[in-house]
Amino acid sequence: MVKWPNKWMELPIGGVINVPATSVDVKTGTWRSHRPVVNLDKCIKCLMCWVSCPDNSIIRLDDDYVDVDYYHCKGCGICANVCPTDAIDMVEEGGI
Amino acid sequence: MANFIRRLNEIPREELFASGHGLCAGCGIPPMVKIALKAVDGPKTVVNATGCLEVATTLYPNTAWRVPWVHNAFENAAATASGIEAALRALKRKRGWKDYKIIVFGGDGGTFDIGLQSLSGALERGHKFIYVCYDNEAYMNTGIQRSGATPIGAATTTSPAGRVIPGKPENKKNLLDIVLAHRVPYAATLNSAYPIDMWNKFAKASEYLDKGIGPIFFHYYSPCPVGWRMDSALSIEVARLAVQTRIWPLYEVEEGKIKINVMVRRPKPIEEYLKLQGRFRHLLKPENRHILEKIKEYVELNWNRLIRLSQLDSIY
Amino acid sequence: MSITVRQIRTGLNGDEAVAYAVKHANVDVISAYPITPQTIIVERLSEFVYNGELDAEFIPVESEHSALSAALGASLAGARVFTATASQGLALMYEILYITSSLRAPVVMALGNRAFSAPINIHCSHDDAYAARDAGWIQFFAETVQEAYDLTLIAYRVSEDRDVLLPSIINLDGFILTHSVEPLNIFADSEEVSRFLPERKPVNPIDPDNPITYGPLALPDYYMEIKRQQAEAIYSSKPIINRVFEEYKEFSGRRYSPLKTLYIDDAETIFVLLGSTAGTIRHMVRKWRRENKRVGVVSLTLYRPFPEEELIEAIKDAKNIVVMDRSFSYGSPGGQLFMDVSSTLLKYGLSPRILNVIYGLGGRDFTPDLAEKALHLVVETDEKIVWLGVRG
């Protein structure tokens, strides 16, 4: 977690953000109404979900199976839609 | 060496475009950006025109970028990149600075319309960079106003599906034709449903830059679930349909030689594409039949022209 | 003190003088679009680059908007950058003026001061300089061709100073300085000038090993802090500007200060103005002194940051102040310099009689009889704003 200065004189000059990828701390997972759930039994490791996810929320494991990063996943459902084997279900949030 | 791929698992895992950005759920832009940053090898810098990608990925103090990223204004991304590229040339020569590649991202508003002059100037001067227009076919960042990229018949907030005028009356501008008038060495269309094709085009662009050849121009089909009024899950599906209906031909032009990358022999009905998107739904009503016919004519005209041109040794 | 740098006395016009300064600054990137009366600057620079006399990239952009956009990009990349424009060109750059200073990019620009349209007019007004006054750029005004040369070199030292990092404008009156040939001393070569102006050492240039996000979106929660910091930056540049003036004197033998004064100590009436007309007023002040009229003159070499302490020190005892504006701020209480001077006087609790003279718009010649008229009006009428020499 990047501690960003609070006082005007302490901010990096020119309004730049001088630390890369500070956005990873932002929990975009709260946007979600449905969550993708992967059924690894059906996964054929094609990686279409991984390459298509706008939020890098499909985690590509060492063996090319996939998992979901629920901290960032916005629940768009692209992964489920592009999966050729229907290995990903979109499940309503709340119950879990 | 260019790193062309045949399978998605050849794409490295490390992302240079981070999570936590504020682009809409289902946005079509990131799948292209992720690939661009990985397939263009070596050190690189991004220049970004004002637009969705810019505002949503750099909400101070949060940035989604792991590469240097420069935003100047709306209409001047190509000029800004020109300056960076010229500076780099001078600094390499005079002070031995290290090289890096420059990738420019601009939306259709920032490219087709307000930024066209600065793009034309930069293309004419032959700066060595890759310019990618992510085309979501309207001014999405300001709330879905029509642009020069909006297709005929599409409803936007400034070309509504009115009782008298049902959606945008004018055809989409052919941006790639304008770019090709500058005789760029390499240009192509991109589509997120065809990630391997997209990767290999960026890899080829990277190879051109390695040889000191540029500029490179890409026109990327960028679905916008909010602006197109469709389910966010459909981003990739609708992109694939755009290719399969011949609405968005996937092709590349190297030194004037056109190559169609996905030959669509039996196109799907255009209605299948239109019915998924709220912006086109009014066109399926009987009273708007004439516009639907116009769209079909236009798509066929473009496709046939492309086929004819692809038979030439060079269009230059 | 001994000046060791070799100098050549020559005769050049103001545009050529700026071009030589840019060459002697050994810039890396020039990005410009032609516009009268700035054009000679970029023509000369093109010759220097095309003949191999200056190792720089010349970007012949397609508009002024792109000229400054490219200059900003090049500056962020770490290069020493130059651009030049005038009038409508500055207006077309307007959006990027603010972005350049906000991103703290030390771009140096020469502005051949010219009137804004309409009617279209290629001659001198200070409309363009004033249009940039709120944009966060340091602004210098040259009175002579020599000053145009010197201030260009000084501007690089100031702008690129790691405690400043702000862009600078060098104003030179269109045609009156840009196209007039005058004697001046220029340095013999860039190598020697590098003792005063070494290679730029950029702070946080674009570097893939240290990825920085330049120009992000900042909303109400941070925008104001960023702007507060920028406001401080331009105020804080003043001591550094004074230091660079001092170092330039040591280097060249030529002395600069935020303002030039003549006969102010016992003056009842003081003229305050910008640019090349100062010489004519100084000439008149000498004449008036011979006639036992207690008149003095203050001309500002530094316009932004506004040298308010120095100005107050110079004019605090005067009964009458004549503020001369070569432009007008339509619908405002007066001309732009008039507003600067008036608010400074009020800030320091002073209230002399103050007359705003609008003169020389669109290149109208400012002649001795007009100066006489201004002096007459400030003491013998209670007019507040006069358009000097206007028919009717």
Next chain:
Amino acid sequence: MIEIRWHGRGGQGVVTSSILLSQAAIYEGKYAIHIPEFGPERRGAPVRSYTRIDDEEIEIRYGVLNPDIVVVIDPTLITYKELILEGVDEETRFIFNIHDSNVPGDYRGRHVFMVDAYRIALDTLGRPIYNTAMLGALIGATNIVKLDSAIEVMRNRFSGEVLERNIQALKRGYSEVISLG
């Protein structure tokens, strides 16, 4: 201080003459200023230019109002006497380019010098460009700068055969100028 006003037509080198004169004076260590009077001038339109020369630094920057010397580069402009006589007094010297005609009576009693710069220009440059011949005539009539100083500064502006021909024109103007009293 000596103040000079040049009259000519766009394209005849009015500005060049004034620049060369100011540079020649600067070359001699004097102070000088060349002030162009610019419009969007097109070839053929009457144009003016000013030169001031002094031993002290010149601060004033308005146009020359009361010229000590008036040089009329274009022969046809002499007849526009309201233009040529503006702001002059009885001391003002006039340098005219006269070819195939007489000096109009309006200038009777004034200090007039004349030279056939048209002939000189055709002989040396092969084209009716009078500026260097008239600069030579001005120097011949007034010795305002040395002829060599003018040649020296011309070397920075012209080169090769163009330089040689212009030096010839300058020298002929210098030696062929005559006083009409």
